[in-house]
Each structure stands twice: as C-alpha cells, then as structure tokens.
Amino acid sequence: MTPKPQTDIVFDNVSKFYGEVLGVNRVNLSIPPGVTSLVGPNGSGKTTLMNMIAGLLHPSRGSVVVCGVEPDDAEQFFRMVGYSTQYDSFPRGLTGYEFVECYLRLFGYSAKDTQRLAWEAIDRVGLREPSARRIAGYSKGMRQRIKLAQAIAHRPRVLVLDEPLNGLDPLARAETIALFQALAAEGSHVLISTHILHEVDLISDHVIMMNQGYVVAEGQIRGMRDEISEHPMQVLIRCDKPEYLASQLFGEKQVVEVRLHADRAGLLVRTRSAEGFYKLLNHIALNGVQIESVAPADDDAQSVYEYLIGHEESTR
Amino acid sequence: MTPATHSNWSLWMRQILAIMRIDLRKTFFAKRGLWIYFLAFCPEIPMVGHWLFSNQTDALANDVQIFSGIFQVFYLRVAIFFGCVGIFSNLFRGEMMDKSLHYYMLAPVRREVLVAGKFLSGLVASVVIFGGSTLLQFPAMYWHHGRELMHAYMFTGPGMSHLVSYFTAAVLACIGYGSLFLASGVLFRNPLIPAAGLLMWESINGFLPALLKKLSVIYWLQSICPIAMPNPRGNARNIMALLVVDIDPAPAGLAIANLLLIAAFVVVWAAMRARKLEISYGTD
Numbered sequence: 001m002t003p004k005p006q007t008d009i010v011f012d013n014v015s016k017f018y019g020e021v022l023g024v025n026r027v028n029l030s031i032p033p034g035v036t037s038l039v040g041p042n043g044s045g046k047t048t049l050m051n052m053i054a055g056l057l058h059p060s061r062g063s064v065v066v067c068g069v070e071p072d073d074a075e076q077f078f079r080m081v082g083y084s085t086q087y088d089s090f091p092r093g094l095t096g097y098e099f100v101e102c103y104l105r106l107f108g109y110s111a112k113d114t115q116r117l118a119w120e121a122i123d124r125v126g127l128r129e130p131s132a133r134r135i136a137g138y139s140k141g142m143r144q145r146i147k148l149a150q151a152i153a154h155r156p157r158v159l160v161l162d163e164p165l166n167g168l169d170p171l172a173r174a175e176t177i178a179l180f181q182a183l184a185a186e187g188s189h190v191l192i193s194t195h196i197l198h199e200v201d202l203i204s205d206h207v208i209m210m211n212q213g214y215v216v217a218e219g220q221i222r223g224m225r226d227e228i229s230e231h232p233m234q235v236l237i238r239c240d241k242p243e244y245l246a247s248q249l250f251g252e253k254q255v256v257e258v259r260l261h262a263d264r265a266g267l268l269v270r271t272r273s274a275e276g277f278y279k280l281l282n283h284i285a286l287n288g289v290q291i292e293s294v295a296p297a298d299d300d301a302q303s304v305y306e307y308l309i310g311h312e313e314s315t316r
Numbered sequence: 317m318t319p320a321t322h323s324n325w326s327l328w329m330r331q332i333l334a335i336m337r338i339d340l341r342k343t344f345f346a347k348r349g350l351w352i353y354f355l356a357f358c359p360e361i362p363m364v365g366h367w368l369f370s371n372q373t374d375a376l377a378n379d380v381q382i383f384s385g386i387f388q389v390f391y392l393r394v395a396i397f398f399g400c401v402g403i404f405s406n407l408f409r410g411e412m413m414d415k416s417l418h419y420y421m422l423a424p425v426r427r428e429v430l431v432a433g434k435f436l437s438g439l440v441a442s443v444v445i446f447g448g449s450t451l452l453q454f455p456a457m458y459w460h461h462g463r464e465l466m467h468a469y470m471f472t473g474p475g476m477s478h479l480v481s482y483f484t485a486a487v488l489a490c491i492g493y494g495s496l497f498l499a500s501g502v503l504f505r506n507p508l509i510p511a512a513g514l515l516m517w518e519s520i521n522g523f524l525p526a527l528l529k530k531l532s533v534i535y536w537l538q539s540i541c542p543i544a545m546p547n548p549r550g551n552a553r554n555i556m557a558l559l560v561v562d563i564d565p566a567p568a569g570l571a572i573a574n575l576l577l578i579a580a581f582v583v584v585w586a587a588m589r590a591r592k593l594e595i596s597y598g599t600d
C-alpha cells in the first residue's frame with residue numbers, strides 16, 4: 001500500500017451498513033486541502049460519509065483518517081476539525097451567541113478567548129445583530145449560518161459541511177460560497193456536500209460524486225456551467241408573494257416554465273440557465289419580495305447520474 | 317491560549333464544568349421537567365395540610381413513624397426513582413430525541429469526560445431538588461408540634477441524626493438510580509423499558525435471597541434509613557407487605573460504600589459504552 005499524505009482526508013476501503021441497509025460501500029478516497037464538493041442525490045451516502053469522517057458513525061469496515069489523526073482521538077481530532085451537520089436542530093432555549101459560546105467552552109478556552117472567538121465567527125457569517133435573539137426564532141438560512149459559525153469558531157484546519165447552502169437565499173448563498181473560498185485560501189480543507197448540481201462548479205473544481213452508496217467519479221471537473229445550461233432544471237422557491245413573483249418571472253428568457261406550488265406558499269420554476277436565473281432572482285428580491293428559500297426540485301438519482309456520468313455518452 | 321499546555325486533569329475539569337453549565341440549565345429550567353419538581357415536593361403538601369387543617373395533634377413519636385413510612389415507601393421508591401428516570405435518562409437519550417447530542421460529540425471532549433460531566437450535572441440537579449425537598453420535609457412534618465417539642469426532638473433527641481440519615485439516603489438514591497438511568501440512556505433506545513424492569517426488580521427485592529437482595533439499590537438505601545419500616549396494620553397489611561419485608565439491614569457504612577461502588581461501576585461501564593455510541597437520529 002502506498003502511504004497517503006498526512007495532509008489528506010483518507011478513506012481506506014470504507015463501508016458502512018445500517019443493519020441490512022447499505023450506507024456507503026468500499027470507498028477509497030484521498031482528499032487534499034482546498035474546497036471539495038461531495039455531490040449526489042438524496043440517499044447516495046453523503047451524510048454517512050461525513051458522519052464517519054467526524055466519528056459520529058463508525059465504519060463497518062475500513063478506516064478513516066484525517067491529516068493523520070483518527071476521530072477516536074477526540075481531544076486532538078476536534079481541535080483540527082469543524083463539522084456542521086445537516087441536522088436542523090439546536091439545544092433548547094439558546095440564543096445564537098450562547099450557542100456558539102457554550103460549545104467553545106467545551107474546548108477549555110478561557111472566558112475571554114471564548115468570547116473573542118465567538119464574535120469572530122459570528123461576524124464572519126454576518127449574524128452579529130440577531131445573535132442576541134433565540135435560535136428558535138431564526139429563519140432556515142440564519143440557522144444554517146449560525147451552525148456554520150459554530151463549526152468555524154475554533155478555526156479548524158478541516159471544515160466539513162453537510163448541505164450548508166440548503167435554505168439560503170441567493171444573496172446569503174453567494175456570500176457563503178465566498179466564505180468557503182476565503183477559508184480554503186487560508187489553507188483549510190473545506191468539504192461541502194450538496195445535491196444541487198449547478199452549485200458544484202460555483203463552489204469548487206474538485207468534485208466527488210456519489211450514487212447509491214458508491215463513489216462513482218472523482219476529480220477536477222471544469223466547464224460544467226455550459227453543460228448545465230443545456231439541461232433545464234427545476235427550482236422550488238418559497239416566498240411571501242408567490243403570485244407576484246410568478247408574474248415577474250413570466251416572460252424572462254431564462255425561464256421555461258412557472259407553476260404555483262399546491263400550497264400557494266411557493267412556486268416551481270423550470271429554467272435553462274441557473275446562473276442567469278439566480279441573478280434575476282437577486283434582482284427581484286431587492287424589490288421587496290421576501291424569499292425564504294430556494295431549492296432545486298430535481299434531485300432524483302436518474303437525472304444526476306445521467307447528467308454527471310452519462311451525459312457525454314448519451315448525447316454524443 | 318492553547319489549552320493543550322494545561323495538564324490533562326485541569327482540561328478535563330474545565331470541560332466538565334462547561335458541560336455542567338449547559339446541562340444544568342436544561343435540567344433546571346425545562347418546562348417538560350416540571351413534573352419532577354412536583355414529584356419532589358409533593359410530600360410537603362399533605363404534611364403542611366395536616367399541620368394547617370387538623371386540630372388534633374398526634375404524638376410526635378407517631379409522626380416519626382409516619383415520616384419514615386412516607387420516605388421509604390413513596391419518596392425513595394417512587395419520587396426519587398422516577399425523578400432520576402426523568403433527569404438522568406434525558407442526559408443522553410433526551411438529547412438524541414432533540415437531535416442535539418452530536419454537538420458534544422464534535423467537541424474535543426473524550427467520551428469518558430462527557431459521561432462524567434453529564435452524570436455530575438444530573439447529580440447536582442437531582443441532589444438540589446430531592447435533597448432540598450428532604451430537608452424541607454422535616455419542618456413541614458414536625459412544625460405543628462410547636463417550637464419547643466421540635467427543638468427537643470431535633471437537638472436533644474434523635475431528630476438531627478434522622479435528618480442526616482434521610483438526607484444521605486436521598487443523595488445516595490440519586491447517585492444509585494442516577495448512574496443506572498444514565499447508563500440506560502446510553503445503551504437503550506427506549507429507556508422506559510429498562511426503567512420498568514428495574515422498578516420490578518426493586519419491588520420484589522424483599523422476597524429475594526440474601527445475595528440477590530444486595531444487587532439492588534433499595535436494599536442499601538433502606539439500610540441507611542434510621543427507622544425500620546412501620547409495621548402495617550389492618551387492611552393496609554396485604555398491600556404494604558409487598559413493599560415492606562424484613563430487610564435485615566446492613567450497617568450504614570457498608571451500605572454507603574456498596575452503593576458508591578455500584579454507582580462507580582455502572583458509570584465507568586456507561587463511559588466505556590459511550591465510546592461506541594453512534595449518532596443515528598434516523599433518516600431525514
């Protein structure tokens with residue numbers, strides 16, 4: 001066996017079964033520093049993989065080592081690693097600031113250091129003002145960002161983020177991606193999972209693709225943007241004035257189709273150009289529509305797999 | 317700034333304090349924990365009621381017997397037992413249900429330290445609540461006998477030593493039951509099932525052979541109580557007989573040592589199992 005670099009996140013023949021159910025199977029990876037995205041449809045094993053990196057799950061077979069340290073060695077490991085999980089849950093009753101501060105205390109920092117690090121992280125995600133309020137009153141996007149603040153607060157070298165862009169509005173999404181890139185430029189590992197294809201090349205060059213528990217492709221993927229624009233995609237937008245938003249979107253050239261969602265609190269939009277569409281949406285959002293969330297609606301395994309693996313073979 | 321330069325023990329102490337800071341707040345101020353306060357302080361209600369509304373004053377010796385009955389039958393076996401189910405099994409299982417346990421497991425805290433911190437949080441909370449109530453039950457029970465008689469009972473008679481014994485029994489009940497329910501929260505998906513099992517085991521304790529008797533919490537607790545259970549009379553006899561069997565008590569010192577030993581064993585075991593604990597909140 002060739003020795004893997006001490007700077008990488010290394011999976012050595014890792015499998016995880018939940019009883020009979022396959023989580024991931026025979027994963028071999030060596031992830032270098034920089035921004036890496038882990039892409040795959042729901043249920044493909046992204047969360048399982050990330051939970052094993054952080055020791056929340058133990059591999060049924062194989063081993064995971066991060067920069068030469070195993071997650072079992074919690075005291076050393078978690079000074080180096082920060083993980084924001086996909087679980088949208090928080091300890092009861094805490095304000096945003098208390099949440100970040102409480103968990104920094106577990107590191108053993110003094111009150112003064114804790115305070116400084118907590119504010120630094122909260123400022124980085126742009127939540128200074130709401131941090132005095134209880135998390136229970138936060139929007140989904142704010143909850144995502146306070147979790148991010150908690151994960152980066154101790155300045156980890158390795159940052160693992162499970163679906164961190166889920167539920168962010170377009171502006172926060174762009175800011176957050178810029179934050180990832182800044183963190184990576186400081187020399188960190190930033191591993192991000194997403195089931196949203198068009199986000200992938202906004203985020204990173206290095207991509208790991210998963211499907212049904214297997215890593216199906218890994219490497220540098222460039223020029224995805226153009227390919228994506230050939231592929232109409234569907235987006236679900238939740239906002240306060242869906243009818244008004246629909247009327248604004250009709251007739252825009254990127255928009256192929258607009259439908260009101262059955263619950264009348266959102267709409268489904270089919271678009272040809274993700275990037276153009278998000279620019280457009282930003283513009284409309286500035287004119288007084290409160291957009292609560294934007295999420296892609298095609299996340300079935302088939303479309304992802306076809307797009308990522310079968311595209312070239314199937315169209316040429 | 318780097319905590320790694322401190323010795324391990326000082327780091328662990330800080331971490332335990334940080335865990336207690338988070339958990340004590342959750343335990344003391346949780347709305348869903350209100351029933352625990354009710355359970356803890358409900359003996360005071362009839363005691364104070366008796367004092368306010370009954371004009372006949374029983375002999376103090378009688379009340380001493382009644383107190384002993386309430387404490388051993390209700391307080392140790394029911395109130396503290398279920399209070400500890402509520403407090404200690406929530407430490408792990410409750411956080412699993414809230415999906416907030418992973419936050420502790422993503423901090424640079426050894427699982428052993430996490431278990432110790434959580435156990436101590438539960439212990440502080442339960443001792444404050446149940447130990448505090450035990451101390452209050454004394455004046456609630458005896459105040460109506462008047463200042464002088466109560467003073468005589470407390471300071472010339474055996475009152476003070478009784479109080480110390482009851483308080484010790486309450487604290488040890490929190491330690492003993494607490495350790496068991498902490499462990500069941502680490503080990504079982506539904507901690508109510510092992511709690512029901514333990515309740516059964518503790519209830520039939522009086523009928524067990526001597527060796528098995530000693531594998532329980534209640535046997536040792538009763539050994540610490542200053543007065544043997546009051547002898548039941550009349551109709552109550554059959555029901556009481558289930559709970560009150562001659563226990564041939566162990567010496568208090570031995571009882572205390574054994575309880576601490578059992579609890580230490582259980583907590584260490586829970587800490588070992590916690591290393592294998594996985595976060596599995598179910599699929600979202």
Ligand SMILES: Nc1ncnc2c1ncn2[C@@H]1O[C@H](COP(=O)(O)OP(=O)(O)O)[C@@H](O)[C@H]1O
Binds near residue numbers: 044
């Ligand atoms: N706790 C669990 N128990 C049983 N099966 C699970 C559990 N967690 C995940 N799975 C299964 O493992 C597979 C991978 O899931 P997951 O890692 O959550 O995928 P993703 O994050 O890519 O959506 C899915 O088939 C899922 O149903």
Ligand SMILES: [Mg+2]
Binds near residue numbers: 043
């Ligand atoms: Mg997932």
